[in-house]
Amino acid sequence: xxxxxxxxxxxxxxxxxxxxxxxxxxxxxxxxxxxxxxxxxxxxxxxxxxxxxxxxxxxxxxxxxxxxxxxxxxxxxxxxxxxxxxxxxxxxxxxxxxxxxxxxxxxxxxxxxxxxxxxxxxxxxxxxxxxxxxxxxxxxxxxxxxxxxxxxxxxxxxxxxxxxxxxxxxxxxxxxxxxxxxxxxxxxxxxxxxxxxxxxxxxxxxxxxxxxxxxxxxxxxxxxxxxxxxxxxxxxxxxxxxxxxxxxxxxxxxxxxxxxxxxxxxxxxxxxxxxxxxxxxxxxxxxxxxxxxxxxxxxxxxxxxxxxxxxxxxxxxxxxxxxxxxxxxxxxxxxxxxxxxxxxxxxxxxxxxxxxxxx
Amino acid sequence: xxxxxxxxxxxxxxxxxxxxxxxxxxxxxxxxxxxxxxxxxxxxxxxxxxxxxxxxxxxxxxxxxxxxxxxxxxxxxxxxxxxxxxxxxxxxxxxxxxxxxxxxxxxxxxxxxxxxxxxxxxxxxxxxxxxxxxxxxxxxxxxxxxxxxxxxxxxxxxxxxxxxxxxxxxxxxxxxxxxxxxxxxxxxxxxxxxxxxxxxxxxxxxxxxxxxxxxxxxxxxxxxxxxxxxxxxxxxxxxxxxxxxxxxxxxxxxxxxxxxxxxxxxxxxxxxxxxxxxxxxxxxxxxxxxxxxxxxxxxxxxxxxxxxxxxxxxxxxxxxxxxxxxxxxxxxxxxxxxxxxxxxxxxxxxxxxxxxxxx
DNA sequence: ATGAAAGCGCTAACAC
DNA sequence: GTGTTAGCGCTTTCAT
Numbered sequence: 001x002x003x004x005x006x007x008x009x010x011x012x013x014x015x016x017x018x019x020x021x022x023x024x025x026x027x028x029x030x031x032x033x034x035x036x037x038x039x040x041x042x043x044x045x046x047x048x049x050x051x052x053x054x055x056x057x058x059x060x061x062x063x064x065x066x067x068x069x070x071x072x073x074x075x076x077x078x079x080x081x082x083x084x085x086x087x088x089x090x091x092x093x094x095x096x097x098x099x100x101x102x103x104x105x106x107x108x109x110x111x112x113x114x115x116x117x118x119x120x121x122x123x124x125x126x127x128x129x130x131x132x133x134x135x136x137x138x139x140x141x142x143x144x145x146x147x148x149x150x151x152x153x154x155x156x157x158x159x160x161x162x163x164x165x166x167x168x169x170x171x172x173x174x175x176x177x178x179x180x181x182x183x184x185x186x187x188x189x190x191x192x193x194x195x196x197x198x199x200x201x202x203x204x205x206x207x208x209x210x211x212x213x214x215x216x217x218x219x220x221x222x223x224x225x226x227x228x229x230x231x232x233x234x235x236x237x238x239x240x241x242x243x244x245x246x247x248x249x250x251x252x253x254x255x256x257x258x259x260x261x262x263x264x265x266x267x268x269x270x271x272x273x274x275x276x277x278x279x280x281x282x283x284x285x286x287x288x289x290x291x292x293x294x295x296x297x298x299x300x301x302x303x304x305x306x307x308x309x310x311x312x313x314x315x316x317x318x319x320x321x322x323x324x325x326x327x328x329x330x331x332x333x334x335x336x337x338x339x340x341x342x343x344x345x346x347x348x349x350x351x352x353x354x355x356x357x358x359x
Numbered sequence: 360x361x362x363x364x365x366x367x368x369x370x371x372x373x374x375x376x377x378x379x380x381x382x383x384x385x386x387x388x389x390x391x392x393x394x395x396x397x398x399x400x401x402x403x404x405x406x407x408x409x410x411x412x413x414x415x416x417x418x419x420x421x422x423x424x425x426x427x428x429x430x431x432x433x434x435x436x437x438x439x440x441x442x443x444x445x446x447x448x449x450x451x452x453x454x455x456x457x458x459x460x461x462x463x464x465x466x467x468x469x470x471x472x473x474x475x476x477x478x479x480x481x482x483x484x485x486x487x488x489x490x491x492x493x494x495x496x497x498x499x500x501x502x503x504x505x506x507x508x509x510x511x512x513x514x515x516x517x518x519x520x521x522x523x524x525x526x527x528x529x530x531x532x533x534x535x536x537x538x539x540x541x542x543x544x545x546x547x548x549x550x551x552x553x554x555x556x557x558x559x560x561x562x563x564x565x566x567x568x569x570x571x572x573x574x575x576x577x578x579x580x581x582x583x584x585x586x587x588x589x590x591x592x593x594x595x596x597x598x599x600x601x602x603x604x605x606x607x608x609x610x611x612x613x614x615x616x617x618x619x620x621x622x623x624x625x626x627x628x629x630x631x632x633x634x635x636x637x638x639x640x641x642x643x644x645x646x647x648x649x650x651x652x653x654x655x656x657x658x659x660x661x662x663x664x665x666x667x668x669x670x671x672x673x674x675x676x677x678x679x680x681x682x683x684x685x686x687x688x689x690x691x692x693x694x695x696x697x698x699x700x701x702x703x704x705x706x707x708x709x710x711x712x713x714x715x716x717x718x
Numbered sequence: 719a720t721g722a723a724a725g726c727g728c729t730a731a732c733a734c
Numbered sequence: 735g736t737g738t739t740a741g742c743g744c745t746t747t748c749a750t
Contacts, residue, residue, distance in 0.1 A: 009727055020737045025729060035735065055479035056418045057727035060742045065415065076444050081435040088434070088461050097475070100459045102447050116456070120414035261650050268652075291620050293627075293652040368743055379721040384745060394719065416743035419726050 008049040016045035028053055067097045068314060069117035073105045073130045078286045079303060080128060083150065086307025087126060094315050096123070105130040118145055124318045126150060126310055131194045134159070146317040150310050153196045160317065160326035162310040166197050167204035169299050169332040173253045173281050174208025176334050180342050182279065184249035185209065186220035188238075188259055190228030201255055201283065220249045227259045235259075236266040243270055250278060250343035257282035261292045264339065275341035285335050294338035302330050367408040375404035387412055426456045427673060428476035432464045432489040437645045438662065439487060442509065445666025446485060453674050455482070464489040477504055483677045485509060485669055490553045493518070505676040509669050512555045519676065519685035521669040525556050526563035528658050528691040529612065532640050533567025535693050536610045539701050541638065543608035544568065545579035547597075547618055549587030560614055560642065579608045586618045594618075595625040602629055609637060609702035616641035620651045623698065634700035644694050653697035661689050 010028075014021040019038055026032035027042040034042070045051070059065045070087060072080050084100070091098045099122065101113040107130060114136055117125060124146035127137060134154050141147050141159055149161040177185050187205045192198035202223075209216055220242065226234025242248050254260035260282030264274050272278050274294055282289060282298035289296040309328050316323050369387075373380040378397055385391035386401040393401070404410070418424045429446060431439050443459070450457045458480065460472040466489060473495055476484060483505035486496060493513050500506050500518055508520040536544050546564045551557035561582075568575055579601065585593020601607050613619035619641035623633050631637050633653055641648060641657035648655040668687050675682050 010729095011727080021727090022729080022737060022739095023735085026736090029729085031729090033735075038736085052478040054419075054727050056415055056424065057742090058729075059415045060413075060419055060727080060744090061729045063742080074444075075434070075447070076437065076440040078435065078437065081440050085433075085435050085461065088459075097458060097480075098460075099456060100447075101457075102444065119411040121456075258650075265652070288647055288650050291617075291647050291650055293624075369745095370743080380744085381721060381723095381746080382719090385720090388745085390745090392719075397720085413743050416726090417745075419728090419743080420745045422726080 007054070008051045010051075010053070012049055013042065013045045013051045016049060017041040064123055065097075065121055066095060067099060067122050068124045068126060068311075068318070069099045069101065069114075069122040070126045070128075071101045071103060071110060071113055071117070072128045073103055075100060075102050078288075079284055079301075082303035083128075083307040083310075086304035086309075087311040088307070089304075090308045090311035090315070094311075096315060103130060107131055107133050111136040114140060118143070124148075124314045126314055128152070132196050133194070146314055148310050148314040148317070150306060151197060153200070157327055160313055160323075162306055162313060162328045162330065164301050164306070164330050164332050166200040167207065169301075170201040170204025170253065170283070171208035171211065172204075172332065172334060173283070173299050174205060174212065177251045177253065177279060177281065177340065178208075178212045178214075180251075180279065180340060182249075182251040182343050183214055184217075184220065184251070184343075185214065186222065186242075186249040186252040187254070188222045188224070188227050188235075188252060188263055189255035190225050190259075191223055198255060205253055217249075219245070219247045227255065227262070230258050230262050232262055232265060235262045236269060239263070239266040239270050248272070248278065251340070252278065252280045254280065254282050257284045257286045257289055257296060257298055260296055260298070260339075261288060264292060264294075264296070275339050277344055279340040279343070281334070281340060289335070289337060292339075297337045297340045298335050299332050300335045301332055306330055366413070367410045369410075369412070371408055372401065372404045372410045375408060376400040423482050424456075424480055425454060426458055426481050427483045427485060427670075427677070428458045428460065428473075428481040429485045429487075430460045430462060430469060430472055430476070431487045432462050434459060434461050437647075438643055438660075441662035442487075442666040442669075445663035445668075446670040447666070448663075449667045449670035449674070453670075455674060462489060466490055466492050470495040473499060477502070483507075483673045485673055487511070491555050492553070505673055507669050507673040507676070509665060510556060512559070516686055519672055519682075521665055521672060521687045521689065523660050523665070523689050523691050525559040526566065528660075529560040529563025529642070530567035530570065531563075531691060531693060532612045532642070532658050533564060533571065536612065536638060536640065536699065537567075537571045537573075539610075539638065539699060541608075541610040541702050542573055543576075543579065543610070543702075544573065545581065545601075545608040545611040546613070547581045547583070547586050547594075547611060547622055548614035549584050549618075550582055557614060564612055576608075578604065578606045586614065586621070589617050589621050591621055591624060594621045595628060598622070598625040598629050607631070607637065610699070611637065611639045613639065613641050616643045616645045616648055616655060616657055619655055619657070619698075620647060623651060623653075623655070634698050636703055638699040638702070640693075640699060648694070648696060651698075656696045656699045657694050658691050659694045660691055665689055 010021045010024050013024045019042060023034055024042050027034050027039055075081055088098060103109040103113055110130060118140055127147060127149045129152045137147060149159055151163050154161055174185060189198060189202055206216055222238055224238060252263055254263060260280050264280055267274055267278055274280055282296045285298045285300035289298050369380045369383050372383045378401060382393055383401050386393050386398055434440055447457060462468040462472055477499055486506060486508045488511045496506060508518055510522050513520055533544060548557060548561055565575055581597055583597060611622055613622060619639050623639055626633055626637055633639055641655045644657045644659035648657050
């Protein structure tokens with residue numbers, strides 16, 4: 001086992017400065033008034049010995065580590081990492097350290113990680129849940145450990161949360177498409193038994209249609225896990241079927257940007273032009289939107305802001321501040337790029353466009 | 360200030376089991392042999408009280424927190440988050456916790472963060488450096504704190520590192536293009552006064568040419584920060600100039616995938632077809648490669664493996680294991696997608712293709 | 719094999 | 735104002 005070099009302790013500083021350790025503590029933590037000259041002596045000793053208080057020891061006394069845990073399904077997904085960036089900035093500003101744990105969408109792992117963090121370190125916990133299972137969160141909430149849930153609607157409003165109005169946001173997307181004159185609007189999503197976010201976006205699609213007096217057409221509301229897996233082949237088959245049935249809508253909304261881009265690819269392969277023949281809008285405003293061809297018009301979630309808001313909320317709770325609103329809902333908006341246009345004049349003609357290229 | 364509920368301590372367990380605290384400690388840590396029956400009593404008490412040893416207190420004694428710090432320029436960049444994922448898995452397997460710090464490419468911040476981590480918590484440090492400045496790393500290396508540097512070539516081979524052979528990898532890319540018959544191979548990169556990685560890739564481009572007996576042509580080796588900023592406009596202007604000078608090569612290699620995709624966009628806007636008129640190969644194999652049109656052929660870095668290797672190396676050092684090789688170089692390979700083809704037959708004709716579309 | 723006790727470095731209550 | 739001292743919960747001698 002490797003050994004750390006011994007670092008100067010508060011005792012060493014006290015000896016060097018010729019004062020007591022509590023005086024040193026008072027100076028270092030600015031917690032009591034200490035006379036000018038002794039203060040200076042302490043500071044000089046601190047500098048000379050390069051003294052840094054040992055956080056571990058301090059934590060043992062104060063029962064606070066100034067550390068918060070973040071549990072996230074997958075750090076490598078741009079959406080999450082952007083949100084985390086927002087958290088990071090706030091944490092630093094407020095002088096907290098951040099511990100990250102990935103669960104890779106495994107609920108058991110979620111609970112295990114949570115316990116590791118809670119049992120040992122953290123002052124508070126920030127939680128991205130993979131799925132709609134909150135029993136473990138309730139458990140630690142009841143243990144009186146500060147928790148904030150992000151991007152998921154928890155049934156219990158006692159549990160602090162930060163999210164967007166997924167339903168409203170998707171409604172927004174449908175509205176946007178309608179404003180271009182679209183009346184045949186499809187939707188692609190993966191299945192959603194246990195993810196409220198995904199479910200609510202679908203609900204938003206439906207209510208958006210209703211709001212615009214468009215009947216819901218199940219043929220073009222596609223719920224398929226080929227979308228989740230971002231399987232081009234699968235997406236292509238879906239498009240092909242729609243084409244053959246002559247059911248191709250003039251526009252699509254999608255559960256996420258990656259799905260939308262997969263859809264565009266399939267559409268292009270099938271001989272449709274985007275947006276001239278079919279418009280597409282994504283969801284999330286991830287970086288890939290810029291790289292797609294055409295660039296993807298999408299619904300933006302304020303990712304950094306979400307992270308920042310969640311962290312501020314959590315730290316306010318940790319520090320015992322009064323919080324007025326513990327269930328924050330953040331606004332979304334449409335980012336216009338190049339994947340939406342008015343529907344083509346002659347829809348008949350559209351549906352006869354060739355299925356030219358092989359996939 | 361919010362207060363944690365008091366958790367059972369080793370004393371509570373000892374009392375409950377009717378043994379001494381050192382017996383409890385021995386049982387919990389399996390560090391000494393304890394008689395069957397007393398062992399059972401302890402275990403029962405542990406379960407009954409739901410006792411978890413307090414890591415902070417333990418750390419105070421043992422001077423080890425089983426925590427390692429990771430310093431990274433930007434967690435939201437896919438390259439980094441993928442590598443981190445590899446680290447994460449190994450850390451978990453070896454029962455360490457991971458603390459992440461972002462520096463946003465700020466060298467001062469790099470040093471500050473490092474100090475925060477070192478002074479207070481960690482058993483070891485994993486370092487992605489933004490730039491070629493290693494003075495701070497040497498400093499903590501000399502303090503005998505385990506450090507591993509990732510993805511950067513440190514001049515001092517004493518400092519453990521994990522990286523790829525950037526020079527060789529870019530040479531590989533040039534070779535690959537040559538195997539298709541290309542002889543006019545351009546390169547796009549941003550400037551590289553202080554990033555060895557970037558510099559070495561350029562060196563690889565040059566040596567790749569030399570190896571294939573192709574003279575270096577400065578007109579098509581483009582070093583411009585429009586590339587770094589991923590400014591489409593700037594990239595487009597570069598392409599335009601090349602076009603007007605009739606100097607368009609038949610292929611390009613790029614410092615990174617994003618740059619390559621920007622290049623493709625500019626090329627397409629300028630009326631060139633990729634890969635029929637111009638081939639492009641990227642670097643990194645990021646997810647965007649799949650989303651670009653055409654999908655981007657690129658040089659793959661083994662990202663997860665890098666993370667895993669670095670973490671294993673670090674923990675071996677932390678735990679005082681013998682390590683045979685403290686400077687690990689990982690292999691790269693070409694991922695073939697759709698952005699490379701043989702050069703067009705008639706280069707003259709190519710250079711006369713119209714500059715049709717406005718940007 | 720077990721337990722008593724020292725002490726890791728710090729904060730905070732209390733005495734001066 | 736300043737110093738003394740009692741722990742925080744744990745590991746680790748050192749007796750027994």
